Amino acid sequence: MALFEEIAAEPSEPVPVRRVTISVNGERRTADVEPRLLLAHLLRQGLRLTGTHIGCDTTNCGACTVLFDGKPVKSCTMLAVQADGHEITTVEGLGGASELHPVQEAFKDEHGLQCGFCTPGMMLAAKALLDEVPDPTEDEVRWALSGNVCRCTGYQNIVKSVLSAAQKLQGQSAADGS
Amino acid sequence: MYPSRFRYEAPHSIEEAVGLLQAGDGEAKVLAGGQSLVPLIKLRFASPELLVDINDLPGLAYHRADPDGTIRVGALCRHADLEGSALLADRQPTMAAAAPMVADPIVRNRGTLVGSLCHADPQGDWAAVVTALGGHVVAQGPGGRRTIPIGKFVNGPFQNALAYDEIAVEAVIPAPGGTPAGGYLKLERRVGDFATAGAAVAVETSGDLVTRAGIALTGVGGSTIDAAEAAQVLVGRPLGAEVIAEAADLAARAAQPKSDHRGSAKYKRHLVHTFVERILTRVGDTTERAA
Numbered sequence: 001m002a003l004f005e006e007i008a009a010e011p012s013e014p015v016p017v018r019r020v021t022i023s024v025n026g027e028r029r030t031a032d033v034e035p036r037l038l039l040a041h042l043l044r045q046g047l048r049l050t051g052t053h054i055g056c057d058t059t060n061c062g063a064c065t066v067l068f069d070g071k072p073v074k075s076c077t078m079l080a081v082q083a084d085g086h087e088i089t090t091v092e093g094l095g096g097a098s099e100l101h102p103v104q105e106a107f108k109d110e111h112g113l114q115c116g117f118c119t120p121g122m123m124l125a126a127k128a129l130l131d132e133v134p135d136p137t138e139d140e141v142r143w144a145l146s147g148n149v150c151r152c153t154g155y156q157n158i159v160k161s162v163l164s165a166a167q168k169l170q171g172q173s174a175a176d177g178s
Numbered sequence: 179m180y181p182s183r184f185r186y187e188a189p190h191s192i193e194e195a196v197g198l199l200q201a202g203d204g205e206a207k208v209l210a211g212g213q214s215l216v217p218l219i220k221l222r223f224a225s226p227e228l229l230v231d232i233n234d235l236p237g238l239a240y241h242r243a244d245p246d247g248t249i250r251v252g253a254l255c256r257h258a259d260l261e262g263s264a265l266l267a268d269r270q271p272t273m274a275a276a277a278p279m280v281a282d283p284i285v286r287n288r289g290t291l292v293g294s295l296c297h298a299d300p301q302g303d304w305a306a307v308v309t310a311l312g313g314h315v316v317a318q319g320p321g322g323r324r325t326i327p328i329g330k331f332v333n334g335p336f337q338n339a340l341a342y343d344e345i346a347v348e349a350v351i352p353a354p355g356g357t358p359a360g361g362y363l364k365l366e367r368r369v370g371d372f373a374t375a376g377a378a379v380a381v382e383t384s385g386d387l388v389t390r391a392g393i394a395l396t397g398v399g400g401s402t403i404d405a406a407e408a409a410q411v412l413v414g415r416p417l418g419a420e421v422i423a424e425a426a427d428l429a430a431r432a433a434q435p436k437s438d439h440r441g442s443a444k445y446k447r448h449l450v451h452t453f454v455e456r457i458l459t460r461v462g463d464t465t466e467r468a469a
């Protein structure tokens with residue numbers, strides 16, 4: 001795989017490699033990875049899921065947020081080998097262009113993004129919140145998203161989007177229930 | 179950035195993990211939540227030869243209370259577990275107050291209290307909390323387990339007392355003799371920033387008298403500061419305005435802040451004073467009402 005040559009050019013000793021099997025967006029994926037490969041890099045370069053962004057080197061920005069067994073984690077601060085046997089959800093797993101997830105729809109409708117760089121991380125952190133707290137207060141939304149940085153929006157519309165997504169999802173589950 | 183090359187093992191028992199550390203001969207590192215270690219290896223401030231990932235060790239994700247009230251926090255208990263803990267909300271106000279102030283919510287899903295103690299960052303919140311509570315760390319090595327009081331465990335900036343082949347398996351908060359009260363206050367410039375200054379206050383009361391007190395400070399010195407003298411003036415007295423002011427003065431004097439981009443030394447000392455006074459006043463008001 002191109003990536004592994006790229007970061008391990010002409011090794012003088014045998015490179016330690018481990019086989020990992022990860023469920024990514026519900027699909028079983030197997031890869032041979034060097035232990036030092038970060039999960040974010042495996043997703044982006046190894047699996048070509050470039051919706052997971054990398055915005056910093058210091059674990060501060062949250063652009064790389066994915067769900068690890070349903071909980072948001074910063075994929076730049078986890079080794080790919082650590083995901084072996086676990087479930088990862090990336091923004092590609094939320095929904096595609098033809099069928100948006102209610103969180104994605106809400107970000108679109110409420111102008112929850114400008115450049116879009118922070119958006120995948122924001123939406124996954126939002127989804128994790130709504131899975132746990134279907135009807136959050138504005139404070140709870142702000143709290144849950146406080147590990148994700150946005151340089152564009154000033155956050156107002158992001159918060160609005162998440163509150164609107166909560167309503168959409170609740171409407172959906174009410175409709176499903178009846 | 180990419181870390182430099184290392185070997186990786188994910189053992190399934192503490193004994194196996196200790197064996198790997200032993201074979202690593204000082205070049206191996208434990209990987210817990212990874213929220214301090216992974217950034218360090220990415221920036222190549224650290225380049226261990228072997229990472230011993232302890233996340234697959236069974237039975238270390240707990241935090242619980244013994245029948246006598248001793249609180250135990252296992253090496254894989256995450257900050258987020260403590261933030262949502264009914265046990266702490268009910269029984270340990272200083273820890274309950276600190277948990278939501280550590281890092282940001284996403285980092286809290288991975289980072290651990292024990293890892294934070296091991297990392298021994300002078301700006302780490304848990305070391306101050308555990309110091310104020312007079313806690314200790316249980317370490318396991320090839321020769322079995324030993325108990326290390328927190329004041330000896332954190333023995334310098336980013337330094338702990340573990341031997342290279344020891345794993346910290348749990349942090350322990352001794353059972354309270356009286357009613358536990360206290361809190362944690364911290365000023366941060368934004369969510370996820372380390373403390374400009376922080377203060378952990380833990381007291382135990384019986385009637386309206388303080389029977390035990392601990393005060394420790396975050397981010398105002400080369401290491402976590404145990405403001406023992408400040409705490410000592412509280413013992414045996416009711417929490418009145420005068421004794422509170424005395425403790426706050428002594429705590430501010432115990433601080434050794436340096437001026438930096440987060441604030442001037444004077445400002446940080448002022449913060450310590452304000453935090454200690456504020457927490458104790460709140461506790462004083464509550465005990466007065468209860469007594």
Ligand SMILES: Cc1cc2nc3c(=O)[nH]c(=O)nc-3n(C[C@H](O)[C@H](O)[C@H](O)COP(=O)(O)OP(=O)(O)OC[C@H]3O[C@@H](n4cnc5c(N)ncnc54)[C@H](O)[C@@H]3O)c2cc1C
Pocket residue numbers: 058059060207208209210211212213214215216217232253279280281282285288289290291292293294296297299301302303304340344345346347370371372373
């Ligand atoms: C953006 C960001 C903001 C943060 N803000 C704060 C903050 O405000 N306050 C704060 O206190 N912390 C903060 N942190 C640090 C965070 O709390 C870490 O989780 C913590 O310092 C380390 O815990 P860990 O489990 O992640 O340990 P790791 O990163 O896995 O390990 C840290 C060190 O401890 C050693 N170690 C870990 N566990 C053990 C063990 N059981 N036995 C032996 N050695 C062990 C490792 O070898 C390593 O040297 C922040 C981190 C980030 C990325």
Ligand code: FES
Pocket residue numbers: 053054055056057058059060061062063064065074075076077
């Ligand atoms: S890329 Fe910034 S937190 Fe992961």
Ligand code: FES
Pocket residue numbers: 112113114115116117118119149150151152153
């Ligand atoms: S929309 Fe540009 S960073 Fe958030």
